[in-house]
Amino acid sequence: MHEVAILGGGCFWCLEAVFKRVKGVVKVESGYAGCRRKNPTYEQVCTGTTQCAEVVKITYDPDIISYEELLKIFFAIHDPTQLNRQGADVGTQYRSVIFPQNEKQEEIAKKVIDELNTLFDNKIVTTIERGEFYKAEEYHQNYFDTHPNQGYCQVVIAPKVEKFKKLFSEYVNE
16 A cells, blocks of 8 residues: 655655655655645746645655655755755745655654754754645656756756665665
C-alpha cells in the first residue's frame, strides 16, 4: 500500500528532481499547497499573495523507504533555516514546509525537526501546515529531466541531485 508525503523546500523542480531518484518513490508531482484559493495558476502563485507554497506530492512505498527517511533527505537538500526563501528564490511560495497527511506523519515531522535542529547553526524554520494539494501545470512536471541543459537546472538543481546521491547513496534509484 502506497503512502503520500507533501513537502515544500523552495522551487518544486529541485525537490521533484531529487525525489524521482529515491528508491521506493513511485511518483512525484509538482504542485501547490497551503493556498487561499482552489486550483491556483503558476502566475497567481508567483505574485506571493495566494499563500501557496511550491511543493511536491511524493507517492512512495513505506516498505522500501520510511516517511522519516524521506524527511531526512528533504532536510539535507534544502536550507530549512531560511525563512521564505531558497537561494535566489524569495517569497512565501518558497517556504520550507511539511504538509502531513495524518497525525502519525505530523508526529514524525516534529520529531525529525527536533533531532535535526541540533545539527544546524540556525534554527529550522520549516512549518507544519494543513492544506490541499493542487497539481501544477503540465510544463512544470518532470522539469529537470526534460530541460537538463537549462541554466537553472545546471546551476541549482543538478548540485542538489548530486548532493542527494552522495549523502544517501543507499536510496539512489537510477
